[in-house]
Amino acid sequence: MSRSSRPERPPTPRRTAVLALLLCALAAWALSPLSPVSCSEATPAPTDGAPEHVYTVRGRIESLPDGTQLGQGLMIRHEEIPDFVNVKGERTGMRAMIMPFEPAKGLDLSAVKVGDPVEFIWEVRWTTPRYGRVSKMMRLPPETELRLPGP
Numbered sequence: 001m002s003r004s005s006r007p008e009r010p011p012t013p014r015r016t017a018v019l020a021l022l023l024c025a026l027a028a029w030a031l032s033p034l035s036p037v038s039c040s041e042a043t044p045a046p047t048d049g050a051p052e053h054v055y056t057v058r059g060r061i062e063s064l065p066d067g068t069q070l071g072q073g074l075m076i077r078h079e080e081i082p083d084f085v086n087v088k089g090e091r092t093g094m095r096a097m098i099m100p101f102e103p104a105k106g107l108d109l110s111a112v113k114v115g116d117p118v119e120f121i122w123e124v125r126w127t128t129p130r131y132g133r134v135s136k137m138m139r140l141p142p143e144t145e146l147r148l149p150g151p
Contacts, residue, residue: 051123
């Protein structure tokens, strides 16, 4: 072993979680200009900028947008999205994870706080104009059981 080589360290759960979050953020950035999407029924490809896929998703609020800090946004730890359709039109599903979501213009988030269980509508459009946005959000009762990853 030379001086410049470092011994390989096995991945820790924290390093693995950070890597997964970074990959999700990168994927969300790639969907820009707006952002991600979420969970349920598909609709035909519209020509007027309407969403191509609309998902009803449940999750827990991890962070809310902060207008004073650039890059701070809506982060939700969401349940699995079994009907998710990717950019190639393939029904691949999406595993449960924490990911950033873009709130639709005018979406009122004042009724929710970090830690709240929520149900939201995620609209996704893969063709131009491309977007993923949360168009509606409803706070669920605090005792709602969610199927979520991690702590």
